[in-house]
Amino acid sequence: MNDPLIIDHLSKRYGNLTALSDMTFTVNAGEIFGFVGSNGAGKSTTMRIVLGVLSADSGRVLLGDRPIDLEMRRQIGYMPEERGLYPKMKVGEQLRFLAELHGLSSADARDNVVRWVTRLGLGERIDDNVGDLSLGNQQRAQLAAALVHEPTVLVLDEPFSGLDPVAVDVMSDVLKEKAAEGVPVLFSSHQLDLVQRLCDRVGIITKGSMRAQGSVDELRAGGGKTLHVTGPDTSTRWADGLPGVIEADYRGADTHLRIDDTADDQRLLATALTHGPVHRFATSHPHLTDLFREVVSA
Numbered sequence: 001m002n003d004p005l006i007i008d009h010l011s012k013r014y015g016n017l018t019a020l021s022d023m024t025f026t027v028n029a030g031e032i033f034g035f036v037g038s039n040g041a042g043k044s045t046t047m048r049i050v051l052g053v054l055s056a057d058s059g060r061v062l063l064g065d066r067p068i069d070l071e072m073r074r075q076i077g078y079m080p081e082e083r084g085l086y087p088k089m090k091v092g093e094q095l096r097f098l099a100e101l102h103g104l105s106s107a108d109a110r111d112n113v114v115r116w117v118t119r120l121g122l123g124e125r126i127d128d129n130v131g132d133l134s135l136g137n138q139q140r141a142q143l144a145a146a147l148v149h150e151p152t153v154l155v156l157d158e159p160f161s162g163l164d165p166v167a168v169d170v171m172s173d174v175l176k177e178k179a180a181e182g183v184p185v186l187f188s189s190h191q192l193d194l195v196q197r198l199c200d201r202v203g204i205i206t207k208g209s210m211r212a213q214g215s216v217d218e219l220r221a222g223g224g225k226t227l228h229v230t231g232p233d234t235s236t237r238w239a240d241g242l243p244g245v246i247e248a249d250y251r252g253a254d255t256h257l258r259i260d261d262t263a264d265d266q267r268l269l270a271t272a273l274t275h276g277p278v279h280r281f282a283t284s285h286p287h288l289t290d291l292f293r294e295v296v297s298a
Ligand SMILES: Nc1ncnc2c1ncn2[C@@H]1O[C@H](COP(=O)(O)OP(=O)(O)OP(=O)(O)O)[C@@H](O)[C@H]1O
Pocket: 014, 017, 019, 037, 038, 039, 040, 041, 042, 043, 044, 045, 046, 081
């Protein structure tokens, strides 16, 4: 099993701006960890510190129990926010060069390049210059660059941005496969549907600090429940003030209630029925997008 990636109390300032403040979380081996936060929250800064492109003012990055060093960083597959391939170099040539730079023999590098460009749908573009590819294909080439040396840790800054739905599916499968091999996978994204679907755990950051983390189910369960009721006369505001109802929202024939654990659904149903027939009565947990909004605006 691979070592976990541990982000341990990182702080970073740019002049007067605090970009990171006590940023702490762990990406376990075999886990896909989604890193989400508003623009400027500190995701890229954290990832750059992991890679050693930037240094932290304080705090540490560890792989297992060892502070990360240059040699360990070579095992990381990194996709930077500022895409860094040479536009005037051929896709295959460039990937082979990167693979060899990470220590692969030239035969292994060649095999891996063919495997990854084929997997990522770039097989026919292997001899094209990177700069001649469409933006989405440049993104695929960048992903191949992060994967070609068989990394034991993956750190990907917005790997899904700009990909078409087929490439999103391929990339999702690749991340799941890598996690199944025991690789800790950290990626940032603003596509919360994707994060909700793909991640074992999610960290929501605001202003350089981790504000909420856990599995998607844990986070959603912690966000209370919504009860959707269709039918009863909403003009009576029938659910106002009932025990366990945090907030009631009346829209046409629909009532949406934010409820907590003390709410008694049978009692709510009985009350609803006194205000008209009930055609729908169902609970759901909030979507990750709603939780994100809540955490960010808190
Ligand atoms: N080189 C720099 N000099 C000064 N400030 C910087 C520098 N790099 C980042 N910042 C600032 O640090 C904060 C964190 O930026 P960072 O790029 O880490 O955020 P992010 O979460 O990745 O955002 P996004 O989702 O927009 O990519 C922002 O306020 C940003 O403007």
